[in-house]
Amino acid sequence: MNSQDWPYLVEPMRPEDIPAVMVIERMVYSRPWPAEAYRYELAENPKSHYYVARLKDYRPRREAGLKGALKRAFGSAESDESLLGYGGLWLMVDEAHVSTLAVHSDWQGRGVGALLLATLIDKAVELQAAFVTLEVRVSNLRAQTLYERYGFRKVGVRRKYYSDNNEDAFIMSTEAIDSPGYLANLEALRAGLDARLRASPARKEE
Numbered sequence: 001m002n003s004q005d006w007p008y009l010v011e012p013m014r015p016e017d018i019p020a021v022m023v024i025e026r027m028v029y030s031r032p033w034p035a036e037a038y039r040y041e042l043a044e045n046p047k048s049h050y051y052v053a054r055l056k057d058y059r060p061r062r063e064a065g066l067k068g069a070l071k072r073a074f075g076s077a078e079s080d081e082s083l084l085g086y087g088g089l090w091l092m093v094d095e096a097h098v099s100t101l102a103v104h105s106d107w108q109g110r111g112v113g114a115l116l117l118a119t120l121i122d123k124a125v126e127l128q129a130a131f132v133t134l135e136v137r138v139s140n141l142r143a144q145t146l147y148e149r150y151g152f153r154k155v156g157v158r159r160k161y162y163s164d165n166n167e168d169a170f171i172m173s174t175e176a177i178d179s180p181g182y183l184a185n186l187e188a189l190r191a192g193l194d195a196r197l198r199a200s201p202a203r204k205e206e
């Protein structure tokens, strides 16, 4: 799901993206996955489909001083600040399960999360999954709002699912993603998202 008129683009996650993914992972999750988990997902899990969102016209800041010189000399994958977010799903029989969705905290609230989620749902449709599911912390109202907008409904609770604070997870699921109603709603959301992304600033607000 990409357009020339957006400041962002979405592409499949590559192993080179993992250091920048880990910067965001540690930033937004209290129990981050290790880099090894992403390496496994990309290289060995045939059921997984991962994407990253990038800023299109990214020009790296030229960091001054010794730190900048060392980074330029030796390269630092963590300096890939063009990577704004990522999401992934697992196809399990006829169920597409969103395994992760995260956006850099400086870039949240501009439609990047919705763009990634719409990409995952499109992939689920392409893979002929029957529906899409996920787990979300009961306290994560922002993510729940986004998921509900994309047709996910709370269908159950996993008690004490998150081991860091014993928080419960809501299990959320779409209806059948090939139903005319769901596809029509997705089309309408796509139009709204398109307008939102066209208007989205391509720079961080300082």
Ligand SMILES: CC(C)(COP(=O)(O)OP(=O)(O)OC[C@H]1O[C@@H](n2cnc3c(N)ncnc32)[C@H](O)[C@@H]1OP(=O)(O)O)[C@@H](O)C(=O)NCCC(=O)NCCS
Binding pocket: 028, 029, 100, 101, 102, 103, 104, 107, 108, 109, 110, 111, 112, 113, 114, 115, 135, 136, 137, 140, 142, 143, 145, 146, 149, 189, 190, 192, 193, 196
């Ligand atoms: C949850 C998360 C991925 C959302 O990403 P994001 O880029 O901030 O999300 P978006 O900008 O696309 O959507 C945010 C807002 O836009 C709204 N929105 C989404 N699609 C829209 C559309 N087509 N038109 C208008 N508004 C829309 C959302 O409902 C939401 O509303 P809010 O402003 O009240 O929060 C992000 O906050 C994040 O990384 N959080 C930490 C990690 C996490 O919690 N991940 C989810 C784990 S289950």
